[in-house]
Amino acid sequence: MRWYHSLSLRLLLLFWVLLFTVASSGYVLALWFSKPIEPEPVPAAVQASLAPLLSDVETFRSLTPGRLLAGDYRVAASLAPSGQERLQLDRGLAMNHRTILMRQLEAERPEQFPLGNRMLLGPFEQQDYRILLTRPITPGEREEQVLTEKQTQRVQTLALMVGSLGIAILLGAWLVMPLRRLTLAMREIAKGSEKLDLKRLPKRNDELGELARALETTAHDLAVSRDAQRRLLSDVSHELRSPLARMQVALMLSHDNDNHEEQENHMAQLGRDLERLSTIIERILSLSRLENGLVKLQREKVDTRALVEVLSKDLRYVDATEGSRLHIDTDSDWPVTESDPELLRLVIENLVRNALQYTDDRIEISCQTSANDYTMVIRDHGSGVPEDQLSQLFTPFYRADPSRNHKAGVGLGMALSLRAAAVLGGTVTARNHPDGGLEVSVNLPLTGA
């Protein structure tokens, strides 16, 4: 996701633009609806009453801003044809309304219009001399002004309300709808569905799109792991029930039989199945401990070659002929690593035992070390595994050759090796060697992850 895809940035911009639009549209609408200040001609009565006061040229010329003419009328500006102080303006009015005053001095006929809380009148003219007058506005005019202002405010409020409703709808569509859809999808996941109805949401390239994609992945992963769990449960139940079935039958047979030798046979059968059951149970528990991260890792220096040699000795101790089939390549590069010796032995022992169980020829184990990691390779000379089943080798209870079901192990060794290697930060892969036989490689980091 690029910075300009960020939802926070988009939200900030959206709010900014929307608020700006609403505010300015309110202002523009208010201007549009408010009564524009239009100059109107000075009423004849006023002109008539002022005429005698302005008839004398000398007096007219002496009229400068600030002078009180008569009653409430004051001079606001004066313009002479020449002289040092040709243009004089009332300081107070000039501060805010200089342009208006200047324009009005040029007007063709006397006009009046409100300016702040005063009324401006003029221009009055006498031999090229011009003046503008002001007077306080009357209560009647004031009322009219207030009315206009109120109307303007009403328009502004209306514009803001309509604008904010627009924002609400927009945000609803843009933010709340996706959230609602995500909530529904979440409920679907809780119900166990894998296919989510997210419409085009995962294609969005902001945080919401990311969330939608994460949700899709989660739903898929959950479905996969649920299926795996279900299959594992079904397999575990099969693996546990089979020896139990044999034990029940053997028990009955040994009860009903007086022949001592046959009874011994059934007892031996019972013993084998009991052992098998306890192996399966112990391994399922190890597998589950490894998968759930319940194994405490020990870190210490481990000489991999010594570890493999001890393993070989142990195997020979249990069964001399079987054990001597394991050949350690002492010339290859066995590193001293920092690892958990028990887990490391678990990884290798399961793979070696597996090879011993499924083949009758020699097993070779060698090692290669590079800068950061090392790879141990266990190779047998059996018939290998069909290519399309290689990936299934590490699935619990998968057996390459089901007909040898009972001679082979319980079908958990490879799965255990893979999980243990994963805990050590490594991987286990299998391939068929070009010259025949299966080759299993364990790749592990030299120092603990």
Added chain:
Amino acid sequence: MSKLLLVDDDAELSSMLEQILTKEGFQLTLAADGETGLERALSGSYDLILLDVMLPGIDGFQLLQRLRQQARNTPVLMLTARGDDDDRVAGLELGADDYLPKPFYPKELIARVKALLRRTPATSVRQEATEFAGFVVDPANNKATCEGVELELTPTEFDILRTLVRGAGEVISKDQLSIAALGRSLAPFDRSLDVHISNIRKKLPTDPERIQTVRGRGYRILQFA
């Protein structure tokens, strides 16, 4: 002496079951994988087949399916170590007559085998054909028709339908049907009878609901006006 075929890849279990069943007076043939099992089941004339589900080669379900496709109606008792309820019932849907989950008590196996065998010759006791609501069941010729269309039924399904037709529209309890067809009472949570009924319904040419479920009581055949 009844001839049984046991198809199971567990050699130790098979040989022990052989000892037990032989002692009970059955003649047992063993098959350790699906192909051999199917071959023997098709070639020999067995009174009953004991069939495991998990088999090397073709599995128990496939074997059963092919057997029924060849119109062999030999009674089949499924033995399954898989835990799922669905797995157990799946066999019945493919035409097995009954199932027994592993592990089982050998005595229970013997009882089930005897029940299934006892039921099979019973068909020849009452020879007269029965007729009701468009159904004709003729035990003498092992033939059942609905509206003149012949139905391909397994022996168990045949016995269930026969019992329903003889009831002539009366409600027959599930237990009664189970005793008549499977030779045993129903165990709690046992769905086998329901599966058999649903199999029969699927085979009817029209109106599968003419075999009506009477909730909590059993089944009956509806007389259409």
